[in-house]
Amino acid sequence: MEKKQEKKYDNMMSALIGRNPQAFLDLLYPRSRFVKHHRNKLANSQRQPDAVIEALCIETGKLFLAQPEIQTNPDEEIAERLALYQVLLRWDYRQRSESKVWIPVSSAVLHLTKAHKDLQIPLYWAATGRDDGMDKALDFYFKSVEMRDKTPEDILRLDHLELWPLLPATQGGASHEIIEMMMERLLDSDNVELAYYGYLVAGLTFKFLRQLDEIDWLERRYKMIDEKFSVSPVYQWTLEKGREEGIAIGEAKALEQMRQPVIENVFDQFPSLTNFAKEVVGRINDLSLLCSLGIKLARAQSTEEAEQILLKAQLAGKETLP
C-alpha cells in the first residue's frame, strides 16, 4: 500500500495561504505584518475558514486577526459566513486569552472569478425585518477583492512568488503569454506546488470565461508536464482523491455484479419472493451484508424462512443506505 501523503492543511486554499501568509497580507491587508498563524478549526463548530492570521497593523501598532477567504465561484452566503467566522473568532480568542480582550478581526474575501451579484457591503441585518434602517441589528463590514480588478503588474509588484498562481485570474491574465511566463518561472523554482496552483487557477478562469478553445490548449500543455507536479502534495491529494472515488465506484460495480446471483437463487428456490428479493438486494450497499444474506437465503428451508431473512435484511439494509 502506498504511503498516504501527509496532509498538513485541510484544503488547498489553507495550504496556499499557509505557504506565505505575508504574501496574502500584502495583497489583502496592505501595511500589516505577519505575527503568527492561528488554528483555523473554530472551537465548538465545524466551521473552518481558509486561514486565521495574527498580524500587526503597522500604522497603529495594534494586533488584529486577519481572516482571508479565497472564493473560486460567486457565493451568495459568503457575507453571512464571514460574519459567523468573526463572531466565533472573537469569542474564541477572548476565551483563550488571559487578559480577556476582544481582538479586532478583519475578514476579507478574495474572489478568483467574481463576487456574487447580490453581495452587499456592509451586510445588513434588521432586527424585525424592516429595511428602513430603523431597527438595525448589525452592519458587518468586510473586504471584498476581485482578482479581475487587479492587473498582472499589481501582483508582480508585490514580489511574492506565492501570489504568482493568481496571475491567470487577473485582468488580462488568462493569456498564453502570462500563463507560459508563470509556468516557466514556477516550474523553474523550488516551488512546483505553486505551478500546480497556477494551472488550477488557469483552468478555473478559462472555465469561468467559457473559453473552450483555451481549455483545450491548457489541457494539452498540462498533459505535457503533469508528471512534474508529482512532487506537489496538493497534486498528490487530488490524485489520491480520484483514486478513492475510483475505489468506491469499483466496489459499487462489484456489488452490483454480486447482487444478481443472490436474486437468481431466490428465483430458483422461492420464486414468489423474487420481486421482494430484488427490492431488498437492490438496497443493500454493504458487500458483507450482501454476502451474508446470500448464504442465509441459500440455506433457507422454506419460503416463510426466506421471507423472514429478507425482512431482516431489509431493516439492516436501510442502515447502509448512503
Add this chain to the structure above:
Amino acid sequence: MEENFSVSSVYQWTLEKDREEGIAIGEAQAQMLAHMRKRVMKIVIERFSSLIGETNEIVAEINDADALFSLSVNLAQAQSIKEAEQILLKAQSAR
C-alpha cells in the same frame, strides 16, 4: 470538505488520472473479499455444518481479505468442531 478548486478543469483532469486505477482496485478488492468469504463458508459447510450460522455472522464482519484467508487456512486444518469454534471466536475478537 469539498475542494473549492473542484470547479477547475485542471482539478478534474488530475482526479481522473488515477480514477480508473481506483475502479480496478475497488472492484478487485470487493471480489477478493467475496471470494474469501465464500472460501471460508465452503470449508465450514463441508466440515462443520453446525457452525454455518455462526460463521456467516463472523465472516460478514471481517473486511480484510488477508484475515479471511488466514481464517480459511486455520479452519481447513481444524480437527474438530470445538477447535473450529475456537478459531472462529479468535477471528471474531481479532477483527
